[in-house]
Amino acid sequence: MPDPEVPCVTVADLGxxxxxxxxxGVAVARVTPTxxxxxxxxxxxxxxxxxxxxxxxxxxxxxxISPAWxxxxxTEDGRQKLRAYGIAPPAKAxxxxxxxxxxxxxxxxxxxxxxxxxVSEFGSTACKALYRCTACRExxxxxxxI
Amino acid sequence: MEVSRDHLVTFLLRLADDxxxxxHRLSEWCGHAPMLEEDLAMPNIALDLIGQARALxxxxxxxxxxxxxxxxxxxxxxxxEYLNCLMVERPNGDFAHTMLRQFYFSAFMHPFWEKASxxxxxxxxxxxxxxxxxxxxxxxxCGEWVIRLGxxxxxxxxxxxxxxxxxxPYVDExxxxxxxxxxxxxxxxxxxxxxxxxxxxxxxQRVFAEAFLDMPExxxxxxxxxxxxxxxxxxxxLAELQHIQRTYPGAVW
Numbered sequence: 001m002p003d004p005e006v007p008c009v010t011v012a013d014l015g016x017x018x019x020x021x022x023x024x025g026v027a028v029a030r031v032t033p034t035x036x037x038x039x040x041x042x043x044x045x046x047x048x049x050x051x052x053x054x055x056x057x058x059x060x061x062x063x064x065i066s067p068a069w070x071x072x073x074x075t076e077d078g079r080q081k082l083r084a085y086g087i088a089p090p091a092k093a094x095x096x097x098x099x100x101x102x103x104x105x106x107x108x109x110x111x112x113x114x115x116x117x118x119v120s121e122f123g124s125t126a127c128k129a130l131y132r133c134t135a136c137r138e139x140x141x142x143x144x145x146i
Numbered sequence: 147m148e149v150s151r152d153h154l155v156t157f158l159l160r161l162a163d164d165x166x167x168x169x170h171r172l173s174e175w176c177g178h179a180p181m182l183e184e185d186l187a188m189p190n191i192a193l194d195l196i197g198q199a200r201a202l203x204x205x206x207x208x209x210x211x212x213x214x215x216x217x218x219x220x221x222x223x224x225x226x227e228y229l230n231c232l233m234v235e236r237p238n239g240d241f242a243h244t245m246l247r248q249f250y251f252s253a254f255m256h257p258f259w260e261k262a263s264x265x266x267x268x269x270x271x272x273x274x275x276x277x278x279x280x281x282x283x284x285x286x287x288c289g290e291w292v293i294r295l296g297x298x299x300x301x302x303x304x305x306x307x308x309x310x311x312x313x314x315p316y317v318d319e320x321x322x323x324x325x326x327x328x329x330x331x332x333x334x335x336x337x338x339x340x341x342x343x344x345x346x347x348x349x350x351q352r353v354f355a356e357a358f359l360d361m362p363e364x365x366x367x368x369x370x371x372x373x374x375x376x377x378x379x380x381x382x383x384l385a386e387l388q389h390i391q392r393t394y395p396g397a398v399w
Contacts, residue, residue, distance in 0.1 A: 036276050037197025065201070066272030068279065120183035121287050122190035130183070146279040 001047055004040045005125050006143075008085035011044055015073025018064060020052075027057035032069045035126040071145050082143060083109045088131065090145035106142050108133035118142075149333040155210045156229065157330045159219070160372055162202035163230035166220055168251060169195035170387050171238055180241050187287060191248065194280040201273045221391040225381055226374040233316035235371070235380045242295050242305040247313055249288035249353070250346075254320045256281045257345040258337060266334035289353045296357025306359060314362035319369050320346075326372075 001011050011017040011031070018030040029048045033041045045061045052059035071090035074082075079089035091104045106116050113135035121144075123130040128141040172192035179185035203216035234251065238244045259281055262274035295302040321339045331338035347361075354361060370376070390397055 033276075035194060035197060036201060036273070036280060037193035037195070039193070066268070066275055068272070068275040070279075120187060121283060122183070122187035124186070126190055126193055130186075144283070146283075 001044075001051055004043045004047070005127075006082070006085075006087065008087075009074075009078045009081045011048065013075050013078030013081060015069065015075065015078075016044060017048065022057075025058060027052045027059045029059070029061045030064045031061055032064050032067075034069050038126055069146075071143065074143075086110065086140055087128070088140060088142040090143045104145070106131055108136060108138065109140055110138045111136040116140075149329045149335060151209060151211075153326050153329040154335070155206055156326045157336065158202050158206035158209065160229040160231075160326070161336075162199045162206060162219070163228050164234050164251075165195045165199035165202065166387075167228070167230045167383065168234035168248075169193075169199060170383060171234065171236075172244070172248070174238055175244065184241070188244075191284050191287070194277075194284070198273065198277050198280075205269050205273070217391075221388050225376060225384055228376065228380070228384070229374060230371055230376075231316070231319045232368050232371040232377055233313065233319065235376060235383060236313070236316065237379050239309065239312065240305055242291075242302065243309040243312060245288050245291040245295070246306065246309040248284065249292050250313065250317060250320075250350070252281050252284040252288055253346050253349040254342060256285050256349070257342045258339075261337035261342075262335075265336060270335060285349065289349075292353050292359070293357040296354070296359045303358070306357065310359055310362050314364050315366050315368045317362060318364055318367040319371060322369060322372060324372065 001017070003009055003011055003014055003016070006014070014034070016031055016034060018032050020027060020029045022028075029052060031041075031045055031048060041063070045063065049059050049061045074089065082089045086109050088106050088109045091106065105114055106118075107114050108116050108131075111133060113133055115134045116131050117134060119130040119132050119139065121129050123141055127144055129144050130139065131142045132139045169192040172188050172195065175185070175188040176192075177185065179188055199220070200216050203219045207214045207216060207219060233247060236247065256278065259274040259278035263271055263278055265271040265274060292306065296306040297303070298306075321343050323338060323340050327336075327339055330336045331341075351361065368377075
């Protein structure tokens with residue numbers, strides 16, 4: 001099931017799909033949203049439920065908010081796919097409010113250079129920030145670390 | 147210690163209303179921000195706030211048990227039934243004013259959500275664990291703007307100083323204590339607002355020092371929002387927010 005906003009990765013790659021179990025004859029999928037206000041949550045839940053029904057299951061989707069989703073749940077495979085798609089995967093370090101003006105090193109997904117700069121902390125979707133590579137001059141999205 | 151249902155619902159509505167009203171104010175900037183990056187940033191922050199508000203309204207509706215949905219609570223109450231603090235309903239003013247207001251609110255909410263992540267209330271703990279990560283970004287983003295403008299040109303510094311003065315009367319209300327906040331803090335559901343003051347002050351002091359701003363002096367602290375007494379701007383805000391539901395009751399798409 002591809003993510004509706006970042007279609008190069010599946011909801012399992014992103015760690016949004018937590019589990020699928022057969023409980024009393026019903027396929028129960030558990031889904032954890034990335035951001036409180038993520039507009040794709042409902043689309044993801046419907047898509048997962050539809051996919052299970054099309055595969056012949058009686059299906060139900062449960063939204064689980066605790067523990068909260070973190071970018072650490074993105075699989076290694078998912079990180080590779082993001083990079084190949086032109087989105088820099090999240091840094092592994094944790095996010096801290098003490099890092100005022102503190103910049104994380106983000107490598108350019110196009111040319112691999114570390115000479116990049118942040119254009120905006122907030123990008124085209126809630127989960128991304130906007131960066132620019134000063135080596136190859138290409139702008140790119142960075143999957144924010146939360 | 148058990149908390150009464152009324153107290154819990156009031157507490158949840160206050161929190162949800164803060165987030166909905168501030169989210170609405172921020173969304174007014176969409177298409178009007180001084181630069182494209184901020185045109186993305188402010189609606190992004192608004193989206194986080196409204197997402198948090200939705201989760202809180204849903205939960206408030208469940209606890210209340212009268213069958214009110216998140217939409218009923220967000221769109222179909224009267225002005226006096228909204229329990230947000232006064233700071234969030236203030237008109238946006240200029241960009242400096244909006245950024246400072248957002249910085250204050252985020253500097254208050256960050257330690258709030260951090261403590262609420264360990265809430266005895268499982269649902270609130272879940273909402274908090276998600277929100278605290280989002281608010282970290284807001285504190286940083288808005289804090290950087292306060293510094294950039296405060297320590298910027300003569301014009302930007304003057305505007306930031308004016309914002310500090312204009313918002314000063316609305317800071318203290320964030321930390322207000324009453325029977326509701328006392329009941330939920332005694333039950334371990336949420337931190338007592340007054341206990342967050344030192345954390346808030348140290349965040350603000352750190353940023354103000356870099357921004358060459360003086361800490362605000364509160365000459366006329368304003369209060370009343372938690373009891374539903376609002377300023378003159380609130381009615382206009384609600385007129386816009388509720389317009390579709392008031393014109394076409396029950397409209398869905």
